Amino acid sequence: MDKKRRPxxxxxxxxxxxxxxxxxxxxxxxxxxxHAELLNAIIxxxxxxxxxxxxxxxxxxxxxxxxxxxxSLKTEMATREGRAQVSGFYFAGELLGTDAIGAxxxxxxxxxxxxxxxxxxxxxQFLDLCAGNPALQEQLLGRMxxxxxxxxxxxxxxxxxxxxQRLMIFLHDLYQRRVVRTGRRTTVVELTMRKExxxxxxxxTPESLSRTLRKLQEAGIIDSRLRAIELLDLDALSAADEx
Amino acid sequence: MDKKRRPxxxxxxxxxxxxxxxxxxxxxxxxxxxHAELLNAIIxxxxxxxxxxxxxxxxxxxxxxxxxxxxSLKTEMATREGRAQVSGFYFAGELLGTDAIGAxxxxxxxxxxxxxxxxxxxxxQFLDLCAGNPALQEQLLGRMxxxxxxxxxxxxxxxxxxxxQRLMIFLHDLYQRRVVRTGRRTTVVELTMRKExxxxxxxxTPESLSRTLRKLQEAGIIDSRLRAIELLDLDALSAADEx
DNA sequence: CGGTTCGTTGAATGATCTCAAGTACTGTGG
DNA sequence: CCACAGTACTTGAGATCATTCAACGAACCG
Numbered sequence: 244m245d246k247k248r249r250p251x252x253x254x255x256x257x258x259x260x261x262x263x264x265x266x267x268x269x270x271x272x273x274x275x276x277x278h279a280e281l282l283n284a285i286i287x288x289x290x291x292x293x294x295x296x297x298x299x300x301x302x303x304x305x306x307x308x309x310x311x312x313x314x315s316l317k318t319e320m321a322t323r324e325g326r327a328q329v330s331g332f333y334f335a336g337e338l339l340g341t342d343a344i345g346a347x348x349x350x351x352x353x354x355x356x357x358x359x360x361x362x363x364x365x366x367x368q369f370l371d372l373c374a375g376n377p378a379l380q381e382q383l384l385g386r387m388x389x390x391x392x393x394x395x396x397x398x399x400x401x402x403x404x405x406x407x408q409r410l411m412i413f414l415h416d417l418y419q420r421r422v423v424r425t426g427r428r429t430t431v432v433e434l435t436m437r438k439e440x441x442x443x444x445x446x447x448t449p450e451s452l453s454r455t456l457r458k459l460q461e462a463g464i465i466d467s468r469l470r471a472i473e474l475l476d477l478d479a480l481s482a483a484d485e486x
Numbered sequence: 487m488d489k490k491r492r493p494x495x496x497x498x499x500x501x502x503x504x505x506x507x508x509x510x511x512x513x514x515x516x517x518x519x520x521h522a523e524l525l526n527a528i529i530x531x532x533x534x535x536x537x538x539x540x541x542x543x544x545x546x547x548x549x550x551x552x553x554x555x556x557x558s559l560k561t562e563m564a565t566r567e568g569r570a571q572v573s574g575f576y577f578a579g580e581l582l583g584t585d586a587i588g589a590x591x592x593x594x595x596x597x598x599x600x601x602x603x604x605x606x607x608x609x610x611q612f613l614d615l616c617a618g619n620p621a622l623q624e625q626l627l628g629r630m631x632x633x634x635x636x637x638x639x640x641x642x643x644x645x646x647x648x649x650x651q652r653l654m655i656f657l658h659d660l661y662q663r664r665v666v667r668t669g670r671r672t673t674v675v676e677l678t679m680r681k682e683x684x685x686x687x688x689x690x691t692p693e694s695l696s697r698t699l700r701k702l703q704e705a706g707i708i709d710s711r712l713r714a715i716e717l718l719d720l721d722a723l724s725a726a727d728e729x
Numbered sequence: 730c731g732g733t734t735c736g737t738t739g740a741a742t743g744a745t746c747t748c749a750a751g752t753a754c755t756g757t758g759g
Numbered sequence: 760c761c762a763c764a765g766t767a768c769t770t771g772a773g774a775t776c777a778t779t780c781a782a783c784g785a786a787c788c789g
Contacts, residue, residue: 386588
């Protein structure tokens, strides 16, 4: 399942927070200039990484959080039989590594899906900074809370819903996250991950995913292509996602 | 899948000042006397609550965290069809409401399962206290991180494992948590929740749970009674729970 | 003691998986 | 640009597991 292990290319390239300031969905946005400067001083831009690169592996000492600048990643855990289990996908603006906070080591592997730039945030210094800055702490807690809620909600769905429903919710989630990230409402969702990863993430076999995609296609809800899916009936998808 | 609330096993049974003899005893352990005093000043013991009481409801403004003193609770969310979905169980020493941190309202309902005493912790004041106290912040972040990891692990299991496996993991988790709470290694697990709740939590119908229990019983792994389950083969159960 | 809820059991249905082929895409070397 | 090999994806048919529907038994509570 893990084919090519290219060595990590850590191209160090000093850079300001230019990549972050433009978007509201960024940790820096909560900071006054003084604290932003402090945070800026400890973060480092890293990249480019290529598909298959592993940013960290489970069991390695946890010392760094990553903010995704451009590109995308998946995280995966190992089941006791040694199979990989995809536990999440991460896109630009999202924070990678939060599930390691409070632990000594990363609980999962982070695998790059396409050309990707990251922003490395030393965890120790960052958490100390949070301790002295209520606004930043609130940002961090907010994100962790979001994460807990999202996981819990996702878990709930996975227990109850059928494959078709889960897939619709997943697609709608991808769409929504891209709206939040980019503000654009294109109905074409690019798939930077393999279908196999999606199936794994949804708890389905690739065969079942394939059949389910076909079903949605026949229902006129999506147009499933190879590396992209066009969402033809957003209403149907968001209806699936309603609490 | 359950591993879910297990993170809270870090809870220390520390009974220091009479203020916190039996309330809030976990979070206080990280504090120097001065800060402990501050925290003590804002927490309040509440109870007794009886089975069926709702501590909070989803949608209500989030303003309080609760530490379970004695007794037990379940949290449940509403699916869009209006059915209830059990999202977790909480026992003495565990922290209730963390999934609301960062949100304005509680995402779930908290329902009491038996006679229960709680310790109410005003969220605003508590979080402010954390912001000024690195040790306390670390405790809180640690718990939230534990929670994220547990949810993630649980979710993973739920996607992969069959009913029998999930049930074994659940039972083993109940056992482990009780060892942590009480230190006693009795193999009889009291069920304060209804079987219906367990089935719901595991993503099964009550019928399927019943059949699965019978299977484990016939295999000599458990002795399933009405309000308790005796764990006859702990090795088999912990084997199911191994990473 | 009845009524009610909770839990169990059986048989039939349905969803997803497994196994086994077949097809389409991707990258490589000629 | 094409042929090729390797991988990803799709499709079909049968097996497996959990659900549904229906009925019954056992505990709880007035």
